Amino acid sequence: MTSRRSSLDASAAHAGGFFLDDTPTEEVDRREAVLESLAGTVRDLVDAAIRTTVEDEEVLRVRDDLAALVARLRASQLPGPAGVRFNADRRSWNWGNAVVGAANGIAPPLxxxxxxxxxxxxxxxxxxxxxxxxxxxxxxxxxxxxxxxxxxxxxxxxxxxxxxxxxxxxxxxxxxxxxxxxxxxxxxxxxxxxxxxxxxxxxxxxxxxxxxxxxxxxxxxxxx
The missing domain is CATH 3.10.129.10 (Hotdog Thioesterase)
Structure with missing residues (x-):
């Protein structure tokens, strides 16, 4: 786990939020699939929160459960926005983008x-x-x-x-x-x-x- 995280977070060079990253393409693809599945569930959560009609007590219980899950994800995170990254294979990834980001539950995604x-x-x-x-x-x-x-x-x-x-x-x-x-x-x-x-x-x-x-x-x- 540690070696994967350090590889994904490392940047050999950057320019205005564009980062040259040494993560191998195979690992980028694998990680992207994992984050896409998480973001898809977050979208389902947002839709469910908007349209739910369950009792207030159940809403508050779900809120507390979600707070615990957020804390688990924040145990290791980037210090700021994700930016745009690319590697030596010319594979690029823009996981935080509000429209196409694989990790962004706000993105539709397009x-x-x-x-x-x-x-x-x-x-x-x-x-x-x-x-x-x-x-x-x-x-x-x-x-x-x-x-x-x-x-x-x-x-x-x-x-x-x-x-x-x-x-x-x-x-x-x-x-x-x-x-x-x-x-x-x-x-x-x-x-x-x-x-x-x-x-x-x-x-x-x-x-x-x-x-x-x-x-x-x-x-x-x-x-x-």
Missing amino acids: RVVHGPDGCHADVRLGAAYEGPPGLVHGGVSAMLLDHIMGETASGRRRTAFTGTLTMRYRRGTPLGPLRLEARVVREEGRKIFVDGSISDAGGVTVEAEGIFIQPAGTPEFPRT
Whole structure:
């Protein structure tokens, strides 16, 4: 246990939250699967907490049980955010990300598929992402589009950061299965212009236009 933890926490070099890590890819894959299973259970817990109708006494008992579990996880943890890590095999991992993080129970999570014409992702949003009754919170829509559009702009090579993001909410986005899409429209120097959308079975519910910027001197970081 000690050797695994020290390997995962060690960083040979870092730049702005991007860490070069010496953990072997096989170990990263194994650990990621474990954390994904934990995060999935946390999502189930959040949904259950929102929709439960059990008696107050039972809620308080569950609260106490959860406090004990949290203490067990905090017995060994990173000193701060997880950041983005990558190893010599060009395997990268971003476990704390609020949209795609394998270890993040807040993340839906989004599974972004890169294609020749852009990116897309299919996701199901439940009670934890509700804004207006039965509809996805507008801020959640913006967060998801910001992420998939940023990944599209970065093109799996060099990180691009959001400069501007303009949202157009065409109608309410219902909770349930949704598709996100994004594509690069054009590039001007370090500026990358991206269009994105969210759709349900009835068509587009949200549209977005963004300008993403690759800072001067930004190194290339692998994405997997």
